[in-house]
Amino acid sequence: MRTYLVGGAVRDKLLQRPVVDHDHVVVGVRPADMLALGYKPVGKDFPVFLHPQSSEEYALARTERKTGRGYHGFAFQADPDVTLEQDLARRDLTINAIAEDEHGNLVDPHHGVRDLEQRLLRHVSPAFVEDPVRLLRVARFAARFAPLGFTVAEETMSLLQQMVRDGEIDHLVPERVWAETRKALGEAQPSAFLRVLRASGALAVLFPEVDVLYGVPQRAEYHPEVDTGAHLEMTLDTAARLAPGNDLVGFCALTHDLGKARTPKNELPRHHGHEQRGIEPLRALVTRLKVPTEYAKLAELVCREHINAHRALELKPATMLKLLTSLDALRRPERLQTFLTACLADKRGRLDHEQDDYPQADWLKSARDAAAAITSAPFVAQGLQGPAVGAAIEKARIHAIAEALHHRKAGQ
Template structure:
């Protein structure tokens, strides 16, 4: 029995990056042998075991034979006769097909080290085309390592186009599509992920609703502009505790918000507004996104115009906006929506450093309303619906006074 460190741990180690997870492959062993050593088996379809002490994953070396569509149509052979080279051959990219012995020796049968040095993402073999999920994985790796100068090899891009054109992506489950997309959204350069998918024709297959959104408002290159907003959203959320995924996903919905704000005649039409709001709702439901992402995306699309025009809003408009966004119970969500609006502003003017003061203005007004004590209203004898009515009245009163005081500071 021989054990090798494989995959991302070896790759990132060679790139001098922090190693997060360590995966191992075991050659010349059987499930029974590992179980006798105290390893715990996980999964039924292929033998992956957890180390009894470290709990790291140890997988028996295996080969795969394509038997159907998608990424689940495989038969695995994990007999003790499978060699390390055979196991590495089934991996997606050469940079992920490097193994390391327990003494530190590197085993690189497919040129992964050379591709690391040349900053190239290249598929290992023709078996790459048997698993359509690899199209998304390569796009995600391109997003992850873009800052290091990595590019996808021409022949790999060609293969990704072929997989897409053959309809293989349609066999991916929604869960796997979103898992890869969610990971990509949290990389340094998520815009690269979507750019790659767009380039190979996969974007319209995986995210058809966005294509419909982009066709609504066509005065600019919608796809490119949305990615500019996404880049700004990344910069604004890089070192924060906000919901990065929700903010960055919402940035992709810009064209819906733009259509609502600029097509004033149409945005007043209930049927039109419902139609385009349904598009964002539809993609959120189809991708089975968490409610937090769906809420921020929809609220940003519907109310971003009001936030941009915050200085022109009356106190009553501001109170209505706060109530619609339920800022009283979900202040962080409001701040996250403000960040999407700021990303949109920065992308439009092309500068990270330009001042966007509307969020600070609105947040100062919100902070002022927190001085109102609901318990005091109840103590004064207000009941049921009267409590909400009086609360709104006092909030409006304090907003009116505060707005009058601070507005000149923000607009002069």
């Protein structure tokens, strides 16, 4: 029995990044041997076990053979005769196909260390094209490692384009597309995810609502970057800086401007009403990918209301209360924070506007706090009942917002 540390743990150690998961490959044993040693089985498709003390994953070395289309179209073989090199050969990228033995010696048959040094995302073998999920994984790794200077190797990009042409990505299930997208939106530079998908042709297949934003012009006085696709990429990366790892903010940023692709050509580069036009494509996207309800709801609110947020200093107290109520911000202030972070990312996701102030956020938080302080208790004590209580609360909240904003303006 020989055990090796593999995959991301080795890669991240070499990059001097924090190692989150320690995965191991075990060579020369059968499942029964692992069970006899106290390992707990967890693998459904192939033998994976949890260490009895550390709970880290230990997988038997295996090979795989393509048997059909899509992610599940593989047959696996795991027996004592499978070598470490055979196991590494089935992996996606060379930087993920490095192993380390118990003495710290590296096993690197595909030159992953070299590609780490050259900052390249390169496929291990031509079998790469057999698994469509790998296209998404490459794009996700690009989002993670772009700040370190990583790019996709030319020959690997050619394979990604081939996977799109051959229709292999058409067999991706929505749940897997969403899972990889969600991870990418939580990475350091999500724009790289879009750029890899777009360069391969996959963005038009998987996210047509996003792909059509590229080439759509905006007014240069508000958007010096002009291209809506460029603005989207800047907004995504700004969101990642403002809320590192927060894929909910990232998804709101990704979908906030979908309506700009539906602006009539005779109205360009103005986009009056793009907030409402964005709702239909957003709903189509979340339905197709089976996006979780909270993500779908908050993304729709950002899509519909981000312009109101930008105009917060001009809103009437009644309009402001309506906005806060739509966000359920009085009961869930964290929702307002997520909303405002996405709106700030939109505001700063523009050329030469990366450091813009956003007083609208404090304005809306003050309004929220003032409104939330109003409860039903005093009105019930006055003898009001039913709808009258609700009407009284709304009136008092509007007044409270007006007072709070008056004091805030006076103090500036």
